[in-house]
Amino acid sequence: EVQMWESGGGLVQPGGSLRLSCAAPKLTFNNYAMSWVRQAPGKGLEWVSVISGSGGSTYYADSVKGRFTISRDNPKSTVFLQMSSLRAEDTAIYYCAKITDFWTGYVDYWGPGTLVTVSS
Amino acid sequence: EIVLTQSPATLSLSPGERATLSCRASQSVNTFLAWYQQRPGQAPRLLIYDASNRATGIPARFSGGGSGTDFTLTISSLQPEDSAVYYCQERSNWPQTFGGGTKVEIK
Numbered sequence: 767e768v769q770m771w772e773s774g775g776g777l778v779q780p781g782g783s784l785r786l787s788c789a790a791p792k793l794t795f796n797n798y799a800m801s802w803v804r805q806a807p808g809k810g811l812e813w814v815s816v817i818s819g820s821g822g823s824t825y826y827a828d829s830v831k832g833r834f835t836i837s838r839d840n841p842k843s844t845v846f847l848q849m850s851s852l853r854a855e856d857t858a859i860y861y862c863a864k865i866t867d868f869w870t871g872y873v874d875y876w877g878p879g880t881l882v883t884v885s886s
Numbered sequence: 887e888i889v890l891t892q893s894p895a896t897l898s899l900s901p902g903e904r905a906t907l908s909c910r911a912s913q914s915v916n917t918f919l920a921w922y923q924q925r926p927g928q929a930p931r932l933l934i935y936d937a938s939n940r941a942t943g944i945p946a947r948f949s950g951g952g953s954g955t956d957f958t959l960t961i962s963s964l965q966p967e968d969s970a971v972y973y974c975q976e977r978s979n980w981p982q983t984f985g986g987g988t989k990v991e992i993k
Contacts, residue, residue, distance in 0.1 A: 872935050873930070876930055878929055
């Protein structure tokens with residue numbers, strides 16, 4: 767059973783920054799794309815960003831493009847999401863999500879989520 | 887970007903009844919569609935992939951069907967633990983998209 771867990775969430779002021787991390791130590795990490803999916807309070811699921819297995823390709827939702835950066839450290843089986851210029855509308859639970867394939871696919875494993883609250 | 891439209895928004899049924907959820911795509915996704923279940927306070931979990939394949943450990947009462955633009959998730963005999971929001975998702979290319987969800991309530 768693959769286990770993943772996120773860290774780095776918390777309360778931040780508008781305009782501030784946070785760095786989320788997701789560790790998946792039992793995973794053959796570089797074979798799979800990894801993504802971040804968020805869920806605002808009472809809302810549905812939204813893809814935020816994805817990075818390919820090698821790290822050579824990335825995708826960002828329009829809502830975060832230019833403000834968020836995804837990266838991965840394959841030897842350490844960890845993926846990161848650097849968030850800057852945070853806005854109130856970025857408030858959400860952020861889930862780390864393993865994709866079933868190298869680039870596109872389904873999510874077969876989810877972390878428990880970490881809450882990011884952007885408020886003054 | 888492919889838009890997935892789920893219906894109904896809410897389904898309220900009694901234990902033992904059959905639930906049928908719909909997901910319609912704005913263009914063909916072949917059979918590249920998944921269904922997820924999200925119980926309150928939990929992360930989603932994968933139920934069905936490639937339209938009709940159950941994920942590991944998913945009970946047989948869950949089944950998926952469809953191809954092209956029209957898909958269904960059927961729960962053959964509702965159990966209390968099936969109270970959740972169900973999302974569909976396509977995997978054509980980025981941006982991959984989720985549907986807006988169907989909430990299943992158990993009376």
